[in-house]
Amino acid sequence: MLRLSKLTDYAVVVLVRLSEESGIQTSGGIxxxxxxxxxxxxxxxxxxxxAGLVASQRGARGGYRLARPLATIxxxxxIIAIDGPIALTACVEHSTSVCDTSxxxxxxxxxxxxxxxxxxxxxxxxxxxxxxxxxxxxxxxxLPEKRDAVPTxxxxxxxxxxx
Amino acid sequence: MLRLSKLTDYAVVVLVRLSEESGIQTSGGIxxxxxxxxxxxxxxxxxxxxAGLVASQRGARGGYRLARPLATIxxxxxIIAIDGPIALTACVEHSTSVCDTSxxxxxxxxxxxxxxxxxxxxxxxxxxxxxxxxxxxxxxxxLPEKRDAVPTxxxxxxxxxxx
DNA sequence: CCATTCAGGACCGCGCCAGTCCTGTTTTCG
DNA sequence: CGAAAACAGGACTGGCGCGGTCCTGAATGG
Ligand code: FES
Ligand code: FES
Numbered sequence: 297m298l299r300l301s302k303l304t305d306y307a308v309v310v311l312v313r314l315s316e317e318s319g320i321q322t323s324g325g326i327x328x329x330x331x332x333x334x335x336x337x338x339x340x341x342x343x344x345x346x347a348g349l350v351a352s353q354r355g356a357r358g359g360y361r362l363a364r365p366l367a368t369i370x371x372x373x374x375i376i377a378i379d380g381p382i383a384l385t386a387c388v389e390h391s392t393s394v395c396d397t398s399x400x401x402x403x404x405x406x407x408x409x410x411x412x413x414x415x416x417x418x419x420x421x422x423x424x425x426x427x428x429x430x431x432x433x434x435x436x437x438x439l440p441e442k443r444d445a446v447p448t449x450x451x452x453x454x455x456x457x458x459x
Numbered sequence: 460m461l462r463l464s465k466l467t468d469y470a471v472v473v474l475v476r477l478s479e480e481s482g483i484q485t486s487g488g489i490x491x492x493x494x495x496x497x498x499x500x501x502x503x504x505x506x507x508x509x510a511g512l513v514a515s516q517r518g519a520r521g522g523y524r525l526a527r528p529l530a531t532i533x534x535x536x537x538i539i540a541i542d543g544p545i546a547l548t549a550c551v552e553h554s555t556s557v558c559d560t561s562x563x564x565x566x567x568x569x570x571x572x573x574x575x576x577x578x579x580x581x582x583x584x585x586x587x588x589x590x591x592x593x594x595x596x597x598x599x600x601x602l603p604e605k606r607d608a609v610p611t612x613x614x615x616x617x618x619x620x621x622x
Numbered sequence: 623c624c625a626t627t628c629a630g631g632a633c634c635g636c637g638c639c640a641g642t643c644c645t646g647t648t649t650t651c652g
Numbered sequence: 653c654g655a656a657a658a659c660a661g662g663a664c665t666g667g668c669g670c671g672g673t674c675c676t677g678a679a680t681g682g
Binding site (some may be wrong): 298299300302304305308309312313316329330331371375379382383384385386387399400401402403404405406407409410413414416417418420421425426427428 | 461462463465467468471472475476479492493494534538542545546547548549550562563564565566567568569570572573576577579580581583584588589590591
Binding site (some may be wrong): 496 | 640642647649
């Protein structure tokens with residue numbers, strides 16, 4: 297499936313939402329404004345806190361705020377914070393498990409390159425790149441500049457694989 | 460963990476093993492030479508056959524052989540053959556499922572760029588590149604990373620390499 | 623002292639994948 | 653012509669990882 301966990305999806309939503317308000321925000325407030333169930337939002341925020349992506353404030357009038365600007369958070373870091381290290385197969389270095397057929401395996405150690413390529417792609421995209429800055433549907437009032445290079449790079453090769 | 464299924468791992472092993480022998484090979488023989496359990500090898504090869512990656516010959520003295528040269532099979536095609544279309548989240552186009560919080564979601568439709576970047580990376584690496592003797596042709600990964608890079612960077616690199 | 627809010631777990635049910643197996647069908651060979 | 657060899661195409665099931673929830677603390681502010 298090559299699918300990442302649902303919590304990661306929620307995490308991105310929550311982090312982007314956090315960045316859209318300057319002050320501190322409670323988990324309940326974020327749940328209300330995103331539609332994600334409140335316990336799930338709380339769980340995500342706790343993970344994000346221990347990963348150092350958001351800072352928390354306990355007690356009354358407490359809440360969460362981003363620890364770093366959104367542009368300095370690559371998608372890879374969110375994925376790793378929730379799902380653990382990116383390891384496509386059991387045969388990738390830094391993987392926890394070990395491969396049992398490695399003695400006979402003809403592709404031993406060759407997954408590392410694939411893994412690195414994906415990791416690099418995910419490190420290049422920051423959360424700020426995932427925030428819709430209103431250039432596609434129904435432009436907002438302030439169009440600061442014509443954003444070039446919308447990532448519509450679906451080449452013929454890649455679209456051929458989509459289905 | 461952004462992990463792909465074990466069957467995909469086996470599929471790569473089996474396909475590479477298929478390429479190392481010129482003649483036709485039985486599923487049992489491949490199982491013996493790779494250490495993968497025979498029923499699993501059979502299952503993988505059936506999927507590969509229906510995907511058009513290997514050709515099969517029934518009956519006594521039958522078996523399997525590669526339908527195309529190893530270098531013309533990207534890793535992405537193997538993954539898609541086994542796991543289905545690559546869709547990181549439920550909110551990616553061409554995904555089967557639908558997202559229920561899309562009305563309030565602040566990152567609606569922004570996963571597509573990430574998905575495309577990964578798809579590009581996986582389409583650039585062929586199975587021939589996974590053989591131990593192969594030269595791995597991806598452009599330089601470990602450049603100093605710009606955290607606020609535009610999301611088209613990875614795609615631009617890979618597509619530029621294809622030309 | 624009390625309300626609020628986060629911290630850090632434990633907990634459970636569901637869905638999905640891995641692995642096996644069974645019943646055909648096709649082909650070759652004695 | 654029959655039997656064996658080998659693939660085709662499913663059904664089936666157990667395990668387990670993930671999602672979602674909840675509960676008991678601890679910190680903070682009024
Ligand atoms: S499958 Fe583990 S080393 Fe190749
Ligand atoms: S989470 Fe589905 S559209 Fe954003």
